[in-house]
Amino acid sequence: MAMTDQEILTGLGEIIDEVAGVPADQVTPEKTFVDDLDIDSLSMVEIAVAAQDKFGVEIPDDQLKDLKTVQDVIDYVRRSGASA
Amino acid sequence: MRLTEGSAGARILAFGDYQPSRVVTNDELAATVDTTDEWIRSRVGIASRPIAGPDETLADMAVAAGGKALAASGLSPEDIDLVIVATCTPEAPIPNTAATVARRLGISAPGAYDLNAACAGFCYALASASDAVRAGTARHVLLIGAEKLSQWVDWTDRSTCIIFADGAGAVVVGPVADPADAGIGPVVWGSAGDMADKIYIPDRNGFIIQEGQAVFRWATTALHPVAKEACERAGVDPAELAAFVPHQANLRIIEAIARRLGAPQAVVADDIVTAGNTSSASIPLAISRMLERGELASGAPVLLLGFGAGICYAGQVITVP
Numbered sequence: 001m002a003m004t005d006q007e008i009l010t011g012l013g014e015i016i017d018e019v020a021g022v023p024a025d026q027v028t029p030e031k032t033f034v035d036d037l038d039i040d041s042l043s044m045v046e047i048a049v050a051a052q053d054k055f056g057v058e059i060p061d062d063q064l065k066d067l068k069t070v071q072d073v074i075d076y077v078r079r080s081g082a083s084a
Numbered sequence: 085m086r087l088t089e090g091s092a093g094a095r096i097l098a099f100g101d102y103q104p105s106r107v108v109t110n111d112e113l114a115a116t117v118d119t120t121d122e123w124i125r126s127r128v129g130i131a132s133r134p135i136a137g138p139d140e141t142l143a144d145m146a147v148a149a150g151g152k153a154l155a156a157s158g159l160s161p162e163d164i165d166l167v168i169v170a171t172c173t174p175e176a177p178i179p180n181t182a183a184t185v186a187r188r189l190g191i192s193a194p195g196a197y198d199l200n201a202a203c204a205g206f207c208y209a210l211a212s213a214s215d216a217v218r219a220g221t222a223r224h225v226l227l228i229g230a231e232k233l234s235q236w237v238d239w240t241d242r243s244t245c246i247i248f249a250d251g252a253g254a255v256v257v258g259p260v261a262d263p264a265d266a267g268i269g270p271v272v273w274g275s276a277g278d279m280a281d282k283i284y285i286p287d288r289n290g291f292i293i294q295e296g297q298a299v300f301r302w303a304t305t306a307l308h309p310v311a312k313e314a315c316e317r318a319g320v321d322p323a324e325l326a327a328f329v330p331h332q333a334n335l336r337i338i339e340a341i342a343r344r345l346g347a348p349q350a351v352v353a354d355d356i357v358t359a360g361n362t363s364s365a366s367i368p369l370a371i372s373r374m375l376e377r378g379e380l381a382s383g384a385p386v387l388l389l390g391f392g393a394g395i396c397y398a399g400q401v402i403t404v405p
Contacts, residue, residue, distance in 0.1 A: 018343075042127065042336050045301045061297055 002081070005029075008055070008074045015050040019043055029071040041065075051077065088220030091259030093266025094213070096405055097159070097224075100152025100254040101372035102145050103134040103359065110246070117242040124246045129335020133249035133360030135234045140250075142175055146185045146230035149252035149368075154189060157256040159224060161190040164256070166222035168213060169198045170205030170229040170364040172393070173236060185228065195222065202283070203331045203392025204273070205229060205364030206253070207399060210388070211271035213257040228254040229364035238291035247334070248292065249360025253368025267405075269318030272310050273398035276302075283393035303337045303391060308344035310399050311389050318385075318401035325350040325401075326384035327374065331391055332356035332366035341389070350387070351379060363392060371404065380404045 003011075013024030020043045033039040039047070044067075048059040051073070057080040059067070067073050109132045110121035124130055136145065146169055154161065169182040182196035201208040206229040213225040230252035239245045260266055279302065283294045311330075315322050328350040330338050335356055342352045355370035362369060367388050374380050383403050391397040 040127065041297060042300055045297060046304055046340055049301060049305050061301065 003055070003078065005074050005078065008077050009070070011054050012047075012051070012070065012073060015047055015054060019046045019050060027070055029069070029074060031070050032068055033070070034068070047073075057081070090218045090220035091261065092218075092263045093260045093268070094217035094257050095260050095265065095267030096402055097256045097258045098153050098156035098405055099368060099372040099375055100149045100154070100156055101252065101369045102148035102152070103251045103369070104136040104140055104145070106135050106137055107132050108135050113246055117240060117245060119242045119246060127334075127336070128247055129338075129354070129356055130246065130360055131357050133358075134251055136232050136250040140232075142171060142173060142230055142232045143181055143184050143188065145232065145250065145252040146171075146181060146228045146254075147188045149230065149254040150185055150226055150228045151189055153228075153254035153256050154226060157258075159256060159258075162192060163224050164191045164194055164226045166195040166213070166216055166225040167191060168196075168209045168225060168227045170201070170209040170227065171198055171231055172200050172202045172205065172363055173231045173233055174198060181230070186226075189226075191226070194226075201364070201390070201396040201398070202394055203333060203361075203363045203366070204390035204394070204396040204398045206367045207271065207388050207390035208273060208396070209364075210255070210257070210268060210402075211273065211398065211400060214268040217257055217259050223259060225257040226254065227257060228252055229366075229368050231363045231365045233292070233361070233363060236285055236292050241291065243296060244292050244294055247361045249362050251359060251362040251365045251369050253365045253370075253372050255368055267403035269314065269320070269401035271398055271400045272314045272317060273396075274310070275397070276306075276395040279395045282395065300334070300337060302395065303333065304340040304344075307341050307389060307391055307397065310397055311341065311345050311387060314389070314399035314401055315387060320385050320401050322347040322387070323349060324385060325387050327351040327353065327371075327380055327386040328389070329353040329367055329370050329374075329386055330389040331363075332359060332370060333361055333392065345387075347387070364390070375404060
């Protein structure tokens with residue numbers, strides 16, 4: 001069954017908490033990674049790697065650079081057909 | 085045909101290290117390239133790095149570290165019958181560094197060769213040294229990881245000049261009669277030549293070029309299974325490790341691998357903070373300095389993991405002397 005936006009957001013919050021130490025409740029769709037959550041390009045790679053494990057969706061480096069907000073990642077994961 | 089008689093196992097008898105006295109701080113680099121102390125600390129975890137003086141050669145550093153390890157082992161130069169220098173920054177392709185280092189340490193006519201597996205070089209060479217002792221082709225091996233990376237760095241390239249440094253770390257490897265006393269576990273090694281273009285030097289007048297993000301992704305994805313397999317093959321649970329000493333490439337890579345390894349009791353080496361990335365020297369250098377500070381008890385199990393250009397990687401569990 002396809003994942004809902006809320007399920008992806010919850011999973012993403014857990015990943016960001018583990019990788020970057022940002023509490024999951026601060027991870028909301030409108031937040032930007034760089035400016036709002038203080039997450040740099042290396043942490044984004046770690047998030048992409050963890051997202052692959054969790055959602056089964058590969059996010060290559062050339063796609064990753066275009067994902068600026070939490071909602072961008074949710075959209076990418078949903079479009080790529082994540083299922084749980 | 086008659087064959088050599090080997091030994092039941094091998095172990096590391098002693099460590100030694102050498103770092104140049106000249107230390108370059110982040111602020112000094114920030115004065116010449118567009119970077120800051122805060123940026124360097126947060127992205128790679130380095131605060132300062134030793135850089136060799138213009139007249140200080142690779143062999144000078146290797147001799148200094150090797151001499152200390154030899155003295156700490158209690159052996160004499162004549163006891164050493166094989167000298168290996170792991171390096172990717174020799175003065176020139178010929179002569180090799182190992183024969184020169186052996187002569188300067190008073191080691192008479194040992195087998196002597198250089199080994200290049202870049203940042204995995206020490207772990208590759210340690211496996212080779214252990215195998216030579218076990219097979220009986222050598223009895224005592226002096227193994228030195230030494231690098232003068234500063235001569236291959238573009239000091240105007242802010243993506244690489246903040247990372248690399250100079251130094252040497254050495255061990256003496258010798259035989260044990262009882263397998264229970266063995267202190268060098270089975271190596272898990274491999275390579276990925278399809279990623280040769282991720283870290284390279286284009287030609288003899290060129291400098292180190294690195295695709296940082298691609299290397300970071302590979303290192304944080306591919307290496308923790310290698311680390312776990314090295315533990316499994318040695319019969320040591322990661323939970324039992326006293327320390328995890330990966331190649332000091334980047335503190336963020338070190339922390340990411342450590343997190344995925346799951347070794348809660350292990351001290352994770354962070355020598356990179358003051359030593360920089362010294363390629364094949366980084367692992368013995370880090371352990372030698374941990375031993376000097378009294379951070380590791382004799383016989384403690386420690387996981388080593390080398391990885392870098394090639395791409396080459398290797399890991400094994402050792403016990404410290």
